[in-house]
Amino acid sequence: MYRKGYCRELDLVNLFWDKGFAALRVAGSGSSSKPLPDIVAGNGKKYLAIEVKYTSKEVLYINFSKIEELIKFSKRFGAEAYIAVKFSHKDWLFLSPKDLKKTRSGNYRIDIDLAMLKGKLFEEIIGEEKQMKLIDDH
Amino acid sequence: MYRKGYCRELDLVNLFWDKGFAALRVAGSGSSSKPLPDIVAGNGKKYLAIEVKYTSKEVLYINFSKIEELIKFSKRFGAEAYIAVKFSHKDWLFLSPKDLKKTRSGNYRIDIDLAMLKGKLFEEIIGEEKQMKLIDDH
Numbered sequence: 001m002y003r004k005g006y007c008r009e010l011d012l013v014n015l016f017w018d019k020g021f022a023a024l025r026v027a028g029s030g031s032s033s034k035p036l037p038d039i040v041a042g043n044g045k046k047y048l049a050i051e052v053k054y055t056s057k058e059v060l061y062i063n064f065s066k067i068e069e070l071i072k073f074s075k076r077f078g079a080e081a082y083i084a085v086k087f088s089h090k091d092w093l094f095l096s097p098k099d100l101k102k103t104r105s106g107n108y109r110i111d112i113d114l115a116m117l118k119g120k121l122f123e124e125i126i127g128e129e130k131q132m133k134l135i136d137d138h
Numbered sequence: 139m140y141r142k143g144y145c146r147e148l149d150l151v152n153l154f155w156d157k158g159f160a161a162l163r164v165a166g167s168g169s170s171s172k173p174l175p176d177i178v179a180g181n182g183k184k185y186l187a188i189e190v191k192y193t194s195k196e197v198l199y200i201n202f203s204k205i206e207e208l209i210k211f212s213k214r215f216g217a218e219a220y221i222a223v224k225f226s227h228k229d230w231l232f233l234s235p236k237d238l239k240k241t242r243s244g245n246y247r248i249d250i251d252l253a254m255l256k257g258k259l260f261e262e263i264i265g266e267e268k269q270m271k272l273i274d275d276h
Binding site: 028040043045047 | 167216
């Protein structure tokens, strides 16, 4: 399980390097007393903090506290916050914390439908996000 | 040795958190195929990439390749590059790669005198660096 998580994170880190970013896995992200994401990437213009989740099933659950930590870190560091989700045989999809739906227990649930509906592709989160800019210009 | 390095890095990471930055230790910084620093810190305005060195002696040696990696990472990520040096009973001092002196073998040597002469204090690397700005305004 540890090994698989490590490989998934490394896979994502390498995608960033291939596109001109510097990216890294954060040491102790699951155990530190500080709010830490799994991955941080930057290219001098754009900085991203990422929580990584993957599953062989069709739904993912994330603890409330993990998302709180991701938001806290991102605000302090000056980064956009994303949850990178990987379902079997699908590409990585990137959700913003505001896209998540709370369960009755106060945690978060992401199924494939939500990920496909709200998730951005890798190219979108590293790109110029032209659609966003058009909206902002109004 | 591993344990001590870990504590030194954590000590520095905590200093950043105390001053409003988010900071992290980089996983696999000594073993990755990618050029990775030991620590990355940011506060939305300032981003720093740091190689950490400490010794109980009066001189430190750093491999040429470690500094090359630090510079490469910093340029890509969009961060200021520093070598944080810690001698016994002294505060952390932060040197820029350009402050370093090469040895005959092509690596780098930092003694206490060089660190005291060229090194900046923690407050200076996170602060507004007013002196630098006055010089830049000419």
